[in-house]
Amino acid sequence: MVEKRRADPTRRRFIRTGTGLAVGGALAGCAGRSDTEGSTPTGAEDDANGTDTAERDESYSVAMEPMGTVTFESVPERWIPYGGDYADMAVALGRADGITGIGGADRYYTDVYDELPGVSVDRDRIERHPEVRTKEQFYELDNDVHLYDPEMLVNWFDWDRADVEEIAENVGPFVGNLIFRREDAWHDYRYYTLYQAFEKVAEVFREEERYRAFEALHDEFVADVQRRLPPASERPSVLLTYEGTDEPETFSPYRLNDKGTSKKQWRDLGVGDALAGTGVKGISTTDRGELDYEALMEVDPEVILVRGHERKSAAEFRDTVLEFMRNHPVGRELTAVKNGRVYRGGYLYQGPIHNLFLTERAAQQLFPDVFGDVTSGEQLFDRGRVADIVKGDF
Structure with missing residues (x-):
């Protein structure tokens, strides 16, 4: 002591x-x-x-x-x-x-x-x-x-x-x-x-x-992204989960209707929560419930976002987690898996700089035809302007 x-x-x-x-x-x-x-x-x-x-x-x-x-x-x-x-x-x-x-x-x-x-x-x-x-x-x-x-x-x-x-x-x-x-x-x-x-x-x-x-930079960036979004009826249903292993068998659900800051980019993009109306609650201190592949099939979201893999690149994630799901006897039947629309789910703790990058990445994950694929190198906000603010040059 x-x-x-x-x-x-x-x-x-x-x-x-x-x-x-x-x-x-x-x-x-x-x-x-x-x-x-x-x-x-x-x-x-x-x-x-x-x-x-x-x-x-x-x-x-x-x-x-x-x-x-x-x-x-x-x-x-x-x-x-x-x-x-x-x-x-x-x-x-x-x-x-x-x-x-x-x-x-x-x-x-x-x-x-x-x-x-x-x-x-x-x-x-x-x-x-x-x-x-x-x-x-x-x-x-x-x-x-x-x-x-x-x-x-x-x-x-x-x-x-x-x-x-x-x-x-x-x-x-x-x-x-x-x-x-x-x-x-x-x-x-x-x-x-x-x-x-x-x-x-x-x-x-x-x-x-x-x-x-x-x-000011954030507000301009988000407004520009939102201006380019497709109509709400054309946006995918999204399931946000956590599973930190490369061979996932079960998934801890997050709810996009929760207003926590870790879901900010998804709210700003106006995507639909695939768990809406299911009664499934999000992970918390006291609720550590998990969903297996059969439960995911009942929801069958268009996009699955998996947290716990932020040290991986997009390619590394596809070669491990998505590849395992593609070979899983039940997982391979999921719409998101068939279409290759399983992505990293973003940081749990994101600050303002993180959020700019994560919003850009999320827009490209969900709407590649509008914003470019995540591997395209297309930038949706000015890195130099962000750096200048951090350094006090504004």
């Missing part, structure tokens, strides 16, 4: 100020908030990171459930996310250099940054601390802010709320909300969309201008 300590008052003064406001109110339930809560940046000349000196020297507050209002007296420098969604948000805001580790490195996909000139994250640093989930680890890494939903720590990793309060008081506050799905009974407080959560992280790092630039 690591001995509890007090934070360095010269570097962490803002941490102790903020947690006194947050922990008592929000973790006990749903603290009320309005979308206008937060602070307005003070005017001063921008420094090299896009954060002015006055902002670093003056206190400001960020409100996000379930933690509530957290007050900072300087911009956090060292930070850690639980998943790839919040990691990607901070990278998008130009804060990659401050990451010290992650709650789950296996689901943080950084290869997309290779397509963005001058954008990268230190993967070696992440791999040194790939599963930060214990109090001892939080003390060791000594971060200024933790981009974790504290209720997730309580419900997934057996923390007590007193443990959350201890770390928030002695190390750094929590700012985060589990947003990738909306099917967990314990999550009885407000959810956020991807860009609502992204805006909160931007407030934490005083990078609101970068956020607005990303928001």
